[in-house]
Amino acid sequence: MPRAGSGRVQFTPRTDPPPLSTEEPMMNDPYERSAEYIDIMIADAWDAFDPSLAEALGGVDAVEGTIVDLGAGSGRGVRAVCAALPDDSPVLAVEPSPALRAVLLARVHEDARLRRRVTVDSGDALNTPLPDRIRALLAMNMIGHLPPGQRQELWARVAPRLAPGGRVILNLAPPTAP
Numbered sequence: 001m002p003r004a005g006s007g008r009v010q011f012t013p014r015t016d017p018p019p020l021s022t023e024e025p026m027m028n029d030p031y032e033r034s035a036e037y038i039d040i041m042i043a044d045a046w047d048a049f050d051p052s053l054a055e056a057l058g059g060v061d062a063v064e065g066t067i068v069d070l071g072a073g074s075g076r077g078v079r080a081v082c083a084a085l086p087d088d089s090p091v092l093a094v095e096p097s098p099a100l101r102a103v104l105l106a107r108v109h110e111d112a113r114l115r116r117r118v119t120v121d122s123g124d125a126l127n128t129p130l131p132d133r134i135r136a137l138l139a140m141n142m143i144g145h146l147p148p149g150q151r152q153e154l155w156a157r158v159a160p161r162l163a164p165g166g167r168v169i170l171n172l173a174p175p176t177a178p
């Protein structure tokens, strides 16, 4: 059974769980109407993202810490992470949209390797508790959701936690503006 609490779901209890989120669930979900189609609409794009992401993850020299996927959507990113870095290091998938999170949870639950590693969090990039040490942070197809001030706020949270040799990996695909 998953271990769930305050919007964070961990299928396999780990010895190093990140702190629990205390955030309220998202009230206005911009993906409310499109969420059911997002995973199939974004599939072709991920055929191109997968090799580039694998290459970028190959350059992560940090070996300790949590890999964070902000705006994890339907989970294609966490699946790519677990394939590219096939150790057992923890992955935190942050996804505020309830409908997208349902797809994400199903994708994680379906695969024993993902279930072992991935914790799913219902928080928001700006206020969900981040792990003390981040091995890599992904923000694929999501950074355009944040206005410039919020992006600065995010980098200020991430920079002190990024492990030496760690990486922030993002793309500028739409939406490129909030």
Ligand SMILES: C[S@@+](CC[C@H](N)C(=O)[O-])C[C@H]1O[C@@H](n2cnc3c(N)ncnc32)[C@H](O)[C@@H]1O
Residues within 6 Å of the ligand: 031, 042, 070, 071, 072, 073, 074, 075, 076, 077, 094, 095, 096, 097, 100, 123, 124, 125, 126, 139, 140, 141, 142, 145, 174, 175
């Ligand atoms: C275009 S989707 C991309 C999903 C996934 N990263 C992918 O590439 O398949 C953008 C994602 O960013 C999420 N998002 C939007 N604003 C966010 C925020 N403030 N914090 C975290 N995630 C956010 C959305 O819920 C959505 O899942």
